[in-house]
Amino acid sequence: EAQVTQNPRYLITVTGKKLTVTCSQNMNHEYMSWYRQDPGLGLRQIYYSMNVEVTDKGDVPEGYKVSRKEKRNFPLILESPSPNQTSLYFCASTGLADRGQFFGPGTRLTVL
Amino acid sequence: DQQVKQNSPSLSVQEGRISILNCDYTNSMFDYFLWYKKYPAEGPTFLISISSIKDKNEDGRFTVFLNKSAKHLSLHIVPSQPGDSAVYFCAASAFSNDMRFGAGTRLTVKP
Numbered sequence: 271e272a273q274v275t276q277n278p279r280y281l282i283t284v285t286g287k288k289l290t291v292t293c294s295q296n297m298n299h300e301y302m303s304w305y306r307q308d309p310g311l312g313l314r315q316i317y318y319s320m321n322v323e324v325t326d327k328g329d330v331p332e333g334y335k336v337s338r339k340e341k342r343n344f345p346l347i348l349e350s351p352s353p354n355q356t357s358l359y360f361c362a363s364t365g366l367a368d369r370g371q372f373f374g375p376g377t378r379l380t381v382l
Numbered sequence: 383d384q385q386v387k388q389n390s391p392s393l394s395v396q397e398g399r400i401s402i403l404n405c406d407y408t409n410s411m412f413d414y415f416l417w418y419k420k421y422p423a424e425g426p427t428f429l430i431s432i433s434s435i436k437d438k439n440e441d442g443r444f445t446v447f448l449n450k451s452a453k454h455l456s457l458h459i460v461p462s463q464p465g466d467s468a469v470y471f472c473a474a475s476a477f478s479n480d481m482r483f484g485a486g487t488r489l490t491v492k493p
Contacts, residue, residue, distance in 0.1 A: 301479045
């Protein structure tokens with residue numbers, strides 16, 4: 271089954287404690303991205319990756335890092351989380367020849 | 383700067399009637415438009431799309447209309463069903479995979 275998986279699905283943490291949200295896709299897609307969803311703002315892109323070792327900033331990259339060492343994985347790293355990063359996060363992937371993205375189930379992060 | 387806007391946060395319709403969800407955009411470089419549907423506790427799922435060279439695309443009960451001169455697109459659902467109750471996101475891209483999303487419209491279809 272084609273899918274994008276994210277872990278963890280829910281996370282409560284404290285300010286400054288480094289965390290990583292994993293994302294993996296099994297469709298051999300080149301393009302992967304991370305979004306955050308906030309009320310009234312819809313989905314905003316944090317980072318994206320066109321392929322292995324190729325990453326670039328989206329609209330709201332501050333406070334986040336990503337890496338793309340393998341085609342299937344695209345982890346999102348928060349080195350020093352702050353309360354304004356409390357949000358619902360989605361990972362997505364798509365083939366370069368396509369435009370419709372497959373989304374993961376989401377990770378709800380709360381930073382206290 | 384939100385380049386894609388969905389000005390109606392919510393919409394309620396009766397089962398069997400038409401649902402019309404609207405979306406406006408500001409970037410004239412957008413060449414591809416999509417609608418996603420999102421249920422609670424799930425990620426958005428692709429629903430229907432339209433290229434800027436077309437003005438209409440139909441898929442079963444779902445039709446998307448694009449008015450480039452007005453920079454406006456709409457999603458029509460006919461007939462609406464209770465299972466269509468979800469949040470609908472409009473998205474647009476400019477010759478790439480990068481998407482800009484609207485804030486979403488929560489559709490409620492009442493039995």
